[in-house]
Amino acid sequence: MKLSFVLLTLAVTLALGMTGCSRSGANSADGPATTTAAAGSQHGDFGPPQGEPIHAVLTSPPQVPPPTHRDKPAKVIVDLEVIEKEMPISEGVTYTFWTFGGTVPGSFIRVRQGDTVELHLKNNPNNKMPHNIDLHGVTGPGGGAASTFTAPGHESQFTFKALNQGIYVYHCATAPVGMHVANGMYGLILVEPPEGLPAVDHEYYVMQGDFYTTGKYREKGLQPFDMERAIDEKPTYVLFNGSEGALTGDKALAAKTNETVRLFVGNGGPNLVSSFHVIGEIFDRVQQEGGTHPQENVQTTLIPAGGAAIVQFHTEVPGSYVLVDHSIFRAFNKGALAILKVDGPENKAIYSGKEVDSVYLGDRSNPNLAAVTHATSAATKGNLTLEDQIKAGQQLFTGTCSVCHQATGEGLPGVFPPLAKSSLIAEDPKRTVQILLHGLNGKVVVNGKEYNSVMPPMSQLNDDEMANILTFVLNSWGNPGGRITTDEVAKARTTPASPAPAGEH
Amino acid sequence: MKSLLCLAFAAAAFAAPADAAEYAGLPGGVFASVLPADANNADVKVAPFRLRREPVTNAEFLVFVKAHPEWRRDRIASVFAEPRYLAQWTAVDVLGTEAKPDQPVTQVSWFAAQAFCASEGARLPSWSEWEFAAAADATRADARSDPAWRAAILNWYAQPSTQPLAHVGGAANVYGVRNLHGLIWEWVDDFNALLVASDSRDQNDPDRLRFCGAGALNLRDRDNYAVLMRIALLSSLKAANTTANLGFRCAKDGAGDGR
Numbered sequence: 071m072k073l074s075f076v077l078l079t080l081a082v083t084l085a086l087g088m089t090g091c092s093r094s095g096a097n098s099a100d101g102p103a104t105t106t107a108a109a110g111s112q113h114g115d116f117g118p119p120q121g122e123p124i125h126a127v128l129t130s131p132p133q134v135p136p137p138t139h140r141d142k143p144a145k146v147i148v149d150l151e152v153i154e155k156e157m158p159i160s161e162g163v164t165y166t167f168w169t170f171g172g173t174v175p176g177s178f179i180r181v182r183q184g185d186t187v188e189l190h191l192k193n194n195p196n197n198k199m200p201h202n203i204d205l206h207g208v209t210g211p212g213g214g215a216a217s218t219f220t221a222p223g224h225e226s227q228f229t230f231k232a233l234n235q236g237i238y239v240y241h242c243a244t245a246p247v248g249m250h251v252a253n254g255m256y257g258l259i260l261v262e263p264p265e266g267l268p269a270v271d272h273e274y275y276v277m278q279g280d281f282y283t284t285g286k287y288r289e290k291g292l293q294p295f296d297m298e299r300a301i302d303e304k305p306t307y308v309l310f311n312g313s314e315g316a317l318t319g320d321k322a323l324a325a326k327t328n329e330t331v332r333l334f335v336g337n338g339g340p341n342l343v344s345s346f347h348v349i350g351e352i353f354d355r356v357q358q359e360g361g362t363h364p365q366e367n368v369q370t371t372l373i374p375a376g377g378a379a380i381v382q383f384h385t386e387v388p389g390s391y392v393l394v395d396h397s398i399f400r401a402f403n404k405g406a407l408a409i410l411k412v413d414g415p416e417n418k419a420i421y422s423g424k425e426v427d428s429v430y431l432g433d434r435s436n437p438n439l440a441a442v443t444h445a446t447s448a449a450t451k452g453n454l455t456l457e458d459q460i461k462a463g464q465q466l467f468t469g470t471c472s473v474c475h476q477a478t479g480e481g482l483p484g485v486f487p488p489l490a491k492s493s494l495i496a497e498d499p500k501r502t503v504q505i506l507l508h509g510l511n512g513k514v515v516v517n518g519k520e521y522n523s524v525m526p527p528m529s530q531l532n533d534d535e536m537a538n539i540l541t542f543v544l545n546s547w548g549n550p551g552g553r554i555t556t557d558e559v560a561k562a563r564t565t566p567a568s569p570a571p572a573g574e575h
Numbered sequence: 576m577k578s579l580l581c582l583a584f585a586a587a588a589f590a591a592p593a594d595a596a597e598y599a600g601l602p603g604g605v606f607a608s609v610l611p612a613d614a615n616n617a618d619v620k621v622a623p624f625r626l627r628r629e630p631v632t633n634a635e636f637l638v639f640v641k642a643h644p645e646w647r648r649d650r651i652a653s654v655f656a657e658p659r660y661l662a663q664w665t666a667v668d669v670l671g672t673e674a675k676p677d678q679p680v681t682q683v684s685w686f687a688a689q690a691f692c693a694s695e696g697a698r699l700p701s702w703s704e705w706e707f708a709a710a711a712d713a714t715r716a717d718a719r720s721d722p723a724w725r726a727a728i729l730n731w732y733a734q735p736s737t738q739p740l741a742h743v744g745g746a747a748n749v750y751g752v753r754n755l756h757g758l759i760w761e762w763v764d765d766f767n768a769l770l771v772a773s774d775s776r777d778q779n780d781p782d783r784l785r786f787c788g789a790g791a792l793n794l795r796d797r798d799n800y801a802v803l804m805r806i807a808l809l810s811s812l813k814a815a816n817t818t819a820n821l822g823f824r825c826a827k828d829g830a831g832d833g834r
Contacts, residue, residue: 156735166733195659198736198760198820199804200811221811222818223659245807246800294733297800 114233116184119145128177134273135180143184160314168253174312175277176257195223207238215243237360256338271329277336280305303341308400317408327414339375345396463542487516490547533559598625627824634676656684677742679822685814692825699764700826709755711748728801762823766809
């Protein structure tokens with residue numbers, strides 16, 4: 071059914087000799103999927119350019135040029151300058167980037183399907199290297215690379231017709247290609263469908279890249295490129311828009327609640343593919359791989375190296391939304407992190423914020439820790455008895471302490487001191503709290519025997535658990551009895567370790 | 576009368592730089608170039624030759640221009656050099672503050688470089704000769720397998736060229752030649768025959784065999800991208816081009832006595 075509609079549309083288009091501007095179906099807000107009549111390079115030539123040549127508006131990331139708002143093919147002149155420059159890649163770290171337009175990623179280019187694009191590539195006279203450009207939106211060998219190979223201080227020009235709509239990567243393709251790309255020589259060109267893209271509240275330009283430096287992650291100073299790491303595909307940095315912090319803090323992307331945000335997300339590589347994800351948002355629609363037909367309700371979209379996607383979502387809840395490469399070590403250990411800050415009134419019906427923070431015992435609630443569960447519950451209600459504590463402590467002791475001190479409390483001669491009839495406990499029962507919290511390191515004499523070993527702090531235990539274990543120990547094996555309360559442990563935890571009393575008695 | 580005087584002056588000047596310039600003798604030999612001699616990755620044969628120990632400086636080129644005013648930037652034929660030729664000099668025959676006497680001369684075209692070398696009885700080195708000399712380090716004739724050799728070259732690429740060029744000199748390699756790496760690009764005689772494709776990626780293009788050598792398509796040591804980048808730069812040039820980082824040195828045939 072749909073196919074026949076498409077064919078019919080196509081037939082009508084051909085019959086009328088129309089060369090574009092077919093707005094059929096484009097009136098739907100989510101329209102691009104219905105522009106099939108104009109899809110494909112065979113249907114992207116809307117004839118010779120009309121009107122005076124237009125100079126393309128180029129923008130630095132994260133900004134995107136305004137829509138072309140044109141309904142006729144035009145001649146569009148793009149002036150792109152290659153600049154080699156030292157810029158920050160992280161706090162206190164610089165890198166000699168090679169750039170299209172002085173930024174990483176390079177200037178965003180926006181044209182309309184059917185436009186004739188006259189591209190001028192200028193290689194700044196102060197540059198060392200020759201450069202060229204391969205635009206994935208070009209139909210023709212090399213994507214323009216051979217036509218734009220340019221020495222420093224020179225300018226090349228070539229012209230192409232943008233036959234296919236979509237979002238396309240461009241990059242330098244001069245030998246060694248990987249190094250030019252790794253130094254930041256990539257950007258995006260958007261070829262709008264003839265009817266344009268549906269209006270949204272915000273459009274932003276985000277592009278991921280991987281970087282290879284001889285120094286470690288965040289090692290200060292000017293960091294040279296490391297070809298070995300690049301060949302091994304082991305980046306030091308994985309970044310959005312060319313530096314750590316390019317899109318965080320004051321430079322975070324911004325939107326308000328109840329707005330539609332469209333991101334043009336590219337991946338320059340040179341090596342890694344991106345699992346692009348926005349924490350806390352679901353992409354309402356994604357033009358995967360920059361293609362025409364959108365996928366809807368997407369959590370994470372894969373963006374190949376040398377590829378791009380258009381993602382769109384609607385904001386409901388205010389807050390900071392973190393853009394990441396969900397190959398997640400890249401986000402938190404290599405820099406692939408950006409922020410979209412959404413301002414506006416809370417919407418508790420959609421997202422409440424934290425409502426409950428209560429104890430969850432999980433698999434502790436099995437029968438053999440029933441006493442622990444009971445003690446915890448009793449403590450909450452305020453009717454915890456000494457008996458409850460001893461029972462819970464016994465079960466916890468079995469799991470945590472008996473490996474060394476043995477289930478009998480006798481310890482191991484010469485290695486682990488005994489807890490049974492312990493002279494050390496009898497001397498100062500409250501000191502056991504300090505030992506549990508901070509561990510015990512070095513010589514101690516217990517029941518006349520010297521021990522010299524290490525007990526690590528048991529800080530994984532909570533205050534309840536410690537109090538119960540110690541109460542159990544105090545009331546077992548001939549020890550003097552008594553009780554340690556949760557409050558005592560909590561208080562001890564917030565005070566620094568007291569210097570241990572001399573171990574020799 | 577006037578032209579005769581000029582001629583006499585020129586002849587006198589002709590002798591001066593030839594005496595001043597020091598050449599090192601290099602033995603040549605069979606050499607594994609990054610651009611193999613043929614499609615079977617044959618080694619390149621380099622005959623014994625002499626090479627200027629240092630790149631040509633602004634001061635030396637000024638002497639040349641004064642002796643051969645047809646190479647002044649206001650008189651040079653436009654086919655021989657683009658407008659940026661020697662633009663860093665204050666005047667046609669004055670270096671000024673931007674161009675120091677002992678800095679290497681840059682912003683010179685291949686034609687001008689060749690004319691300079693001819694003026695001291697020399698020529699531009701071939702790529703093979705230049706590469707042969709540049710393979711050395713302070714102690715070895717061929718240090719190219721040493722990561723430190725490569726790192727030194729790459730370090731230069733990582734420096735943005737916003738600082739003034741250093742003056743010539745510094746550490747000599749095993750042949751007594753200086754500044755082959757880390758200072759400037761250098762013209763070679765056959766820069767336009769290196770055949771690095773302007774799109775370096777079309778390695779298996781069916782057209783490749785139409786070109787003799789098809790050198791760039793067969794770079795045999797792809798790991799040696801440090802050298803490859805120099806070839807890429809040379810390949811991007813036309814003989815009248817000049818750039819801020821491109822100078823030259825001269826070569827002569829035969830082992831000679833180093834003069």
